[in-house]
Amino acid sequence: MRPSIVFDFDGTLAVGHGPVRAYARIAAETAAEGYAERVEAELARYDAGESAYRDGYDIVGSLAADDGVAPEVLEAAYQRSRDALGTPLAPVETADGLDALLTELGRHARLVLATNAPETGIDRVLRAWGVRDRFDERRFTVGKPAGLTALVARLLEDGPVLAIGDIAEFDLVPALALGADTALVGATAAGAQHAQLPVTMRGRSLAALRTEIETWAATAASSSPAPLGTGTGTER
CATH class of the missing domain: 3.40.50.1000 (HAD superfamily/HAD-like)
Structure with a gap:
């Protein structure tokens, strides 16, 4: 036993938002204007313990979905961000x-x-x-x-x-x-x-x-x- x-x-x-920001950069290619700024503002609220989102990935995906980004586009963006995990692009x-x-x-x-x-x-x-x-x-x-x-x-x-x-x-x-x-x-x-x-x-x-x-x-x-x-x- x-x-x-x-x-x-x-x-x-x-820990750290490097991979989340990599995800957001890719999602921003098809999101609405100001998307990146909204993500950063919500990440700041999350770091302060004030966010209702589960984590940074939830923030990126939810805000992009609100902008009309399709689920398959988000999934591809997520996979690309994971490919970069631990590199300078997603530290x-x-x-x-x-x-x-x-x-x-x-x-x-x-x-x-x-x-x-x-x-x-x-x-x-x-x-x-x-x-x-x-x-x-x-x-x-x-x-x-x-x-x-x-x-x-x-x-x-x-x-x-x-x-x-x-x-x-x-x-x-x-x-x-x-x-x-x-x-x-x-x-x-x-x-x-x-x-x-x-x-x-x-x-x-x-x-x-x-x-x-x-x-x-x-x-x-x-x-x-x-x-x-x-x-x-x-x-x-």
């Missing part, structure tokens, strides 16, 4: 000391990367960060939220699970429903829209929750294999 930690990628491990950053964090967590838990994004570009980024091989499993185009339910249910058969992500509906709610623990990260983690969500821990970034996550892994590894209960936990 071994605990598992499930990491989202965009907005959780990978991303991660938490300082990620390799050390994953190394420590891997002593106690199975580490799983689970993202709705395609594999394109992600392995390149993980290799650049030196952490690709820290994950026991890497799952792409998972189809969250439903796909996360199946994954977490399987992992819970082996021990406690902690799901970490920035979009509650996709990354955490399916895990909560199964009794897993959860960590909400990102600019909107402390926002009113998530105030009643009974996550185990929440913070503005993965780095802000490092101590809590390490404690969870060590405790889960030494305790009963039954899933740990959720609670309001800590906030940073």
Whole structure:
């Protein structure tokens, strides 16, 4: 029996609006005048924790759709932006000391990367960060939220699970429903829209929750294999 930690990628491990802006630049080719400015204004609101959108990709896609950009055009723009992931056209950053964090967590838990994004570009980024091989499993185009339910249910058969992500509906709610623990990260983690969500821990970034996550892994590894209960936990 071994605990598992499930990491989202965009907005959780990978931070910064580089890929989102790459997506927006392509979408702007067919959007209405002023589209780029509207995207930037909404991204600023998101960073301030004041946006109702799920994330930057939701902002880009929703505003473009409002301008009449067709779904197939948006899908092509998204795919092109993912092709550039981790390059100067779509730069991303991660938490300082990620390799050390994953190394420590891997002593106690199975580490799983689970993202709705395609594999394109992600392995390149993980290799650049030196952490690709820290994950026991890497799952792409998972189809969250439903796909996360199946994954977490399987992992819970082996021990406690902690799901970490920035979009509650996709990354955490399916895990909560199964009794897993959860960590909400990102600019909107402390926002009113998530105030009643009974996550185990929440913070503005993965780095802000490092101590809590390490404690969870060590405790889960030494305790009963039954899933740990959720609670309001800590906030940073």
